[in-house]
Amino acid sequence: MTTRLQHLLGIESLHPNDITAILDLADSYVDLNRRQVKHTDALAGLTQINMFFENSTRTQASFELAGKRLGADVMNMAMQTSSVKKGETLIDTALTLNAMHPDLLVVRHPHSGAVDLLAQKVNCAVLNAGDGKHEHPTQALLDALTIRRAKGRLHRLSIAICGDIAHSRVARSNILLLGKMENRVRLIGPPTLMPSGMSEFGVEVFEDMAEGLQDVDVVMMLRLQRERMDGGFIPSEREYYHRYGLNAEKLAHAKPDAIVMHPGPMNRGVEIDGEIADDINRSVIQEQVEMGVAVRMAAMDLLMQSRRAQPEGVMV
Ligand code: NCD
Numbered sequence: 001m002t003t004r005l006q007h008l009l010g011i012e013s014l015h016p017n018d019i020t021a022i023l024d025l026a027d028s029y030v031d032l033n034r035r036q037v038k039h040t041d042a043l044a045g046l047t048q049i050n051m052f053f054e055n056s057t058r059t060q061a062s063f064e065l066a067g068k069r070l071g072a073d074v075m076n077m078a079m080q081t082s083s084v085k086k087g088e089t090l091i092d093t094a095l096t097l098n099a100m101h102p103d104l105l106v107v108r109h110p111h112s113g114a115v116d117l118l119a120q121k122v123n124c125a126v127l128n129a130g131d132g133k134h135e136h137p138t139q140a141l142l143d144a145l146t147i148r149r150a151k152g153r154l155h156r157l158s159i160a161i162c163g164d165i166a167h168s169r170v171a172r173s174n175i176l177l178l179g180k181m182e183n184r185v186r187l188i189g190p191p192t193l194m195p196s197g198m199s200e201f202g203v204e205v206f207e208d209m210a211e212g213l214q215d216v217d218v219v220m221m222l223r224l225q226r227e228r229m230d231g232g233f234i235p236s237e238r239e240y241y242h243r244y245g246l247n248a249e250k251l252a253h254a255k256p257d258a259i260v261m262h263p264g265p266m267n268r269g270v271e272i273d274g275e276i277a278d279d280i281n282r283s284v285i286q287e288q289v290e291m292g293v294a295v296r297m298a299a300m301d302l303l304m305q306s307r308r309a310q311p312e313g314v315m316v
Helices: 016-033 058-069 090-098 114-119 137-151 169-180 237-244 274-278 285-309
Strands: 047-052 073-077 104-109 125-131 158-162 184-188 204-206 218-221 259-261
Touching: 016 058, 016 137, 016 169, 016 285, 047 058, 047 090, 058 073, 058 104, 058 125, 058 137, 058 285, 090 104, 090 114, 104 114, 104 285, 114 125, 125 137, 125 285, 137 169, 137 218, 137 259, 137 285, 158 169, 169 184, 259 285
Parallel strands: 047 073, 047 104, 104 125, 158 184, 158 218, 184 204, 218 259
Antiparallel strands: none
């Protein structure tokens, strides 16, 4: 990883070499996580604070486990019961925690850009665990590791991202990462859920699943992010499932060995058929969860290494 890297705020600021370095180290953490004793002391003595201002199951649990397995002291702030409810601003909350000398702050926030702003105010490493519709870098990294392990490479693959692209930070981070690693990315979804100007990102846009899934290596499904919708973006869930829900018939258009991914949480019968999600020959959804812990361990370890290498006081 470039020693300039002080935070992990998005895929946008990563060089392909940084991505490869994180994934290579994550591979070794996958091995460690499969052992009975899963501890190292890479972050021993360091303090990690998790601040989740939005609901989370996988991301929060895996950041917590990742920190603990690396030997850090990990604290989960219960943001629902914190002084945020008394009107304290995000920045004041962050400055308060910063005064307790944490080394890593892991932050999820409903507003795009909030995590970047926070990173400018504190003097520890900040990891973005998802900010609004903007970025979710560790999700894209764990998806990349899952793809690399399943396909044996992370370049020149044809990858379809399907569904609610417009409200998805997962889609955005994946488009950036997969593009940087020289893959062909296709976006499939109804026009109401497709942001304009996507061709600028070097992706192909499809309205029809059968057409878009033709011969792809990877099918990535997304949840309808209703919490970010302010109106009717789809006629009905039934209609949406009919046109965009992944079932065996639609998947038959992809390559015979195409893998199926989903970042979770899944809505079975809306964007994906339960049988496809559970098909161990096609679905790598559980592997994605496993890779999540390893990727977060690798990202935190490398950030701490690059901070140690940085002369005191120099921040990027
Ligand atoms: C995603 C998120 O929060 O952006 N979930 C996750 O982190 N695994 C996707 C989603 O909420 O649909």
